[in-house]
Amino acid sequence: MEKNVMEAATKKSTAPAFIRADALLEHWQGHRRLSRRVIEAFPEDKLFTYSIGGMRPFSELALEMIHTAAPGLRGIVVDRWMTREEVNKSFPKPKSREELLQLWDRVTEQLNSLWPHLSEQRFNETVKVFGQYEGTVTWAILYFIDNEIHHRGQGYVYLRSLGIEPPFFWER
């Protein structure tokens, strides 16, 4: 996955820094605040049932974001990956929007407390995310964020097709 990015990042580039760790975390949390508002924008039943083209309902897309972000960043920091079962136990499938939002907010706290443990050296090291996907830490974290933006964009289509105006994309 994204072999070129991996190579560019592992080469110990001396190119200008594009973004530093503190700003990147804030950027990520800004995206997460928007995704939280998308969860809130769904009528509660539609959150768990509505989809288009055989895709998953938004609650399941949001749970994927949760399962990726906190167990993912934890794996990177402690260098041990939770199994699928451990992830499901740690962040069990929510039965209501309120439960989903509680999981969401736990992830927010966890990301904030894990983040300071990362260094530029660690960003450039190669990891095997959940024992499966190999790339640099930078690549992995961008993948977590991009995957959230990707699925959240799909939630926007669900909302529009339900006649609901989604939150502004630029508000974080």
Add this chain to the structure above:
Amino acid sequence: MEKNVMEAATKKSTAPAFIRADALLEHWQGHRRLSRRVIEAFPEDKLFTYSIGGMRPFSELALEMIHTAAPGLRGIVVDRWMTREEVNKSFPKPKSREELLQLWDRVTEQLNSLWPHLSEQRFNETVKVFGQYEGTVTWAILYFIDNEIHHRGQGYVYLRSLGIEPPFFWER
């Protein structure tokens, strides 16, 4: 828009570099290669006509990506912003998929040639994108990329609802 990111980035952080300029360009172009495959995945008529919930067809979302990326990065580099009319003249509305892909590939070249003009100092400077949206250069470029991921995710829903399997998200 994203006030916190702006502030974090303008504070002259000494935090570790998360990603450097060369890897970020490659990351962006990787996303653009995936978006190009999404354009190719649509049946040509559906590319220009199909939508859900009153949204724009994917050809128009792709044209927005084109209008943002090259005129946007050019504006950042030369510090002068094209008007809406100049942008439309430079990248006119395509009448076929082939024309759309040609515009797309022109943008690819332009980004590659503009990119080396950027420095870490420039990334931290504040710009008014298209004379309207104020933030750091880093914020603006992330916005361009995130907006593409967001709209491309919507294209995935269009494709799925047409019974078409989209390209793998992780292939760049």
